[in-house]
Amino acid sequence: MYGNLSIIEPLTDQVQEDPERLAEFEAHIDRGEKIEPHDWMPTEYRRQLIRMIEQHAHSEIIGALPEGTWITRAPGFKRKMALMAKVQDEVGHAQLLYSAAETLGKPREQMIDDLISGKSKYSNVFNYPAYTWADTAIIAWLIDASAIINQVTNSKGSYAPYCRALERICMEESFHLKYGYDNVVVLATGTPTQRTMVQEALNRWWRPIMHFFGPPDKASIHTEKLVKWKVKMATNDEMRQQFFNQYVPKILELGLTIPDSELRKDPATGLWDFGDPDWDEFKRVINGDGPCNKERLAVRKTAEERGTWVRAALKTADQKYVTPLA
Ligand code: FAQ
Numbered sequence: 001m002y003g004n005l006s007i008i009e010p011l012t013d014q015v016q017e018d019p020e021r022l023a024e025f026e027a028h029i030d031r032g033e034k035i036e037p038h039d040w041m042p043t044e045y046r047r048q049l050i051r052m053i054e055q056h057a058h059s060e061i062i063g064a065l066p067e068g069t070w071i072t073r074a075p076g077f078k079r080k081m082a083l084m085a086k087v088q089d090e091v092g093h094a095q096l097l098y099s100a101a102e103t104l105g106k107p108r109e110q111m112i113d114d115l116i117s118g119k120s121k122y123s124n125v126f127n128y129p130a131y132t133w134a135d136t137a138i139i140a141w142l143i144d145a146s147a148i149i150n151q152v153t154n155s156k157g158s159y160a161p162y163c164r165a166l167e168r169i170c171m172e173e174s175f176h177l178k179y180g181y182d183n184v185v186v187l188a189t190g191t192p193t194q195r196t197m198v199q200e201a202l203n204r205w206w207r208p209i210m211h212f213f214g215p216p217d218k219a220s221i222h223t224e225k226l227v228k229w230k231v232k233m234a235t236n237d238e239m240r241q242q243f244f245n246q247y248v249p250k251i252l253e254l255g256l257t258i259p260d261s262e263l264r265k266d267p268a269t270g271l272w273d274f275g276d277p278d279w280d281e282f283k284r285v286i287n288g289d290g291p292c293n294k295e296r297l298a299v300r301k302t303a304e305e306r307g308t309w310v311r312a313a314l315k316t317a318d319q320k321y322v323t324p325l326a
Contacts, residue, residue, distance in 0.1 A: 015043040029230050034160035037103040045229055048222060049159055050104045052231065057097035058115045058122035062296050064090040066130040067139055075133060082179050086140065089172045096165040103161045116301050118288055125208045127290030134187055134194075134201035140180025142205065142247065146212045148173050149242050158230035188254040195255075202251070203259045210277035211285070213240040219279070244272035 022042055028035070035041055064087045071087065074080035098108050114120035125143055130136050148170055155166035187198035214220055214236035226232040234242075244265075251258060262275035284290065 017042045026229075029158045032230075033158075034163065035158050036160050044225070045231075046104050048226060048229075049162065049231060050101055050106050052222075052226070053097055053101040053104075053162055054106065054111050054114070055121050055123075057094045057101060057111065058120055059126065060090050060097060061094035062115075062122045062126045062300065063143075064094075065296055065299055066126060066128070066292075067136045070130060070133060070136045073133070079183075083136065086176050086179060089176065093165075093169045093172070096168060097162075100159075100161040100165045112304060116297060116304060118297065121286055124211045124282060124285045124290065125205075127285050127293045127296060128204070128208055129292055131204070132197055132201060134184075134197040135204065137180055137183035137187060137198060138201045138205045140176050141184045142180070142202075142209055143212065144173050144176040144180055145247055146209060146239075146243055148177060149239050149246070150213070153233045153239065154231070156233050162231075185254065188256060199256055202256055206259050207277050207281070208285075209243075210240070210274065211279075211282040213237075213243065215279065215282065241271055244274075248272065 021040060025035075025040065025042060025045075035045075067083060067090075068087045071080060071083055074083050098111060101111060102108055111120065115122065125139075130139065151166045151170050151173065155163050155170060157163055184198055187194040214223075217223055217235045217237045220236050223232060223235050227235060248258065248263070260275045262273065265272050285293070
């Protein structure tokens with residue numbers, strides 16, 4: 001149904017595409033038209049989309065874990081309800097994204113296997129612990145804000161099923177952001193202990209958030225191709241700058257400080273300069289050596305094992321009771 005599944009294996013050599021078909025495909029994209037799953041696409045376009053959408057799906061499902069650990073400890077009934085709904089939303093986003101990636105030919109089971117075995121990446125930020133309630137507030141405000149910047153931008157991209165999923169996800173993420181902001185405001189305008197708690201959480205998350213947008217453009221291996229094919233509608237540095245423009249003033253307005261003594265806006269260019277966010281740490285974390293990588297994958301593996309009987313039961317029920325449409 002989805003063509004040759006061997007395309008999901010890493011390519012050692014560039015595939016030689018028919019130049020005429022490739023030119024037609026690129027003209028289609030240049031005109032701002034969308035690509036649907038049944039349309040012809042270069043093997044590399046398909047491979048890149050699978051890689052990126054799959055990593056995004058994994059990030060949502062693993063991203064539910066740091067905040068999820070706070071459901072039982074949320075301060076009060078209303079906060080607990082809201083956090084539970086947010087965590088459920090994140091898992092739902094993973095479902096939408098796995099479905100979008102499946103349209104390109106990679107079965108979901110294989111994606112999950114690649115996550116658990118460590119073959120596939122997911123966002124660096126979810127490999128850090130949420131020590132206090134304030135950590136969950138910073139995640140819901142600033143990581144959701146970062147995700148929205150990325151997703152609103154890329155929802156205007158070329159691959160229709162991914163764009164449709166992103167549009168829907170962004171509506172829910174916007175609500176998460178408001179929930180996170182409300183939590184941060186309560187803490188930042190609360191008792192001295194609450195203010196300290198939220199400042200310490202911001203200090204812990206600032207660097208991972210800098211990393212969230214990906215390596216600097218000069219070190220990014222995929223950006224050029226993805227921008228050309230309108231999968232990424234802005235570069236990593238452009239999105240990071242957008243985050244600075246939108247959120248640095250809001251953070252300062254709350255009386256919080258940003259843990260970077262070199263952070264300043266260049267009045268000539270309007271761009272923010274910032275200190276080295278330790279790109280070696282970024283590389284270590286995305287390659288499996290962050291503070292919580294092992295724990296996160298172990299939880300995912302256990303969930304997968306515990307759900308085996310449910311998937312088997314669903315498959316049997318499907319075969320037994322679903323009458324194919326005539
Ligand atoms: N973390 O050449 P580039 C969320 C890898 S959703 C880990 O620049 P690219 C919701 C990259 O994969 C968050 N790895 O790569 C939520 C590549 O490795 P590979 C996720 C990273 O693809 C909120 C290598 O480095 N969002 O938060 C990261 O052009 C709150 C070279 O990098 C998405 O996935 C990273 N941060 O640009 C849930 C959006 N950055 O594959 C719960 C879709 C880079 O060659 C609570 N993805 N790498 O082995 C994208 O927009 C892009 O893939 C980037 C990276 C921008 C992440």
